Amino acid sequence: MAPVTSDLPQVQDSVSTTLTLLFQTLTNLSLYDSAGRPSAPSLASDLTSLDDSLLKVHRLANALPPSSTPGIPLPLMEYVENGRNPDIYTREFVELVRRLNHLTRGKMHAFRDFRDVLAREMAAAMPEVKEDAMRVVEETGGKGPVLLGEENKEGQQRQ
Structure with a gap:
């Protein structure tokens, strides 16, 4: 597999897409079988898309050079x-x-x-x-x- 090269805007766009897919999945999950219609295929499709999107975010984030990532202090991360x-x-x-x-x-x-x-x-x-x-x-x-x-x-x- 070829090495993945990415920059911070690509990662940010990918995270934004992932959040949109997560919201869509949560919406479909809350509507699951509430109207009496089976929506299992739609939910399965959403979960697959979410999984692919999370994998893409992971790969892009790991490909970032350390100098391009904003330095967030470790104590702040633990605090949050x-x-x-x-x-x-x-x-x-x-x-x-x-x-x-x-x-x-x-x-x-x-x-x-x-x-x-x-x-x-x-x-x-x-x-x-x-x-x-x-x-x-x-x-x-x-x-x-x-x-x-x-x-x-x-x-x-x-x-």
Whole structure:
């Protein structure tokens, strides 16, 4: 058998066709013998078509290259398989990311403040490294003269 090549739109069309056939089969099954007419051949035909369609979906989906399939996180799949709403999962994930971003931002500010205090204390204790400390502070995103205690903040150095 020749290898099957497919792309995502083909798989999507095949899934759509399969869903239509499934709905048609369910409709015929609900009407089965309710009007007194035997509909076994029609139902058998629907089941055969549904089976063929499912097989086609399986083959096309397996032939897709891994890079073309959308990456759905495994925890999300498990969440949905357990009968839970994916919107709730998304909301919880966004809240978790927001909390972690807030925590990371706090750590960044703490390290920035530590850098400033360390540079200020080093410059005060060892005047020979003041220029190096200022250069390090400036190259890491700080303002050298302001952070080394040469600022003129109200109430601190004006007295």
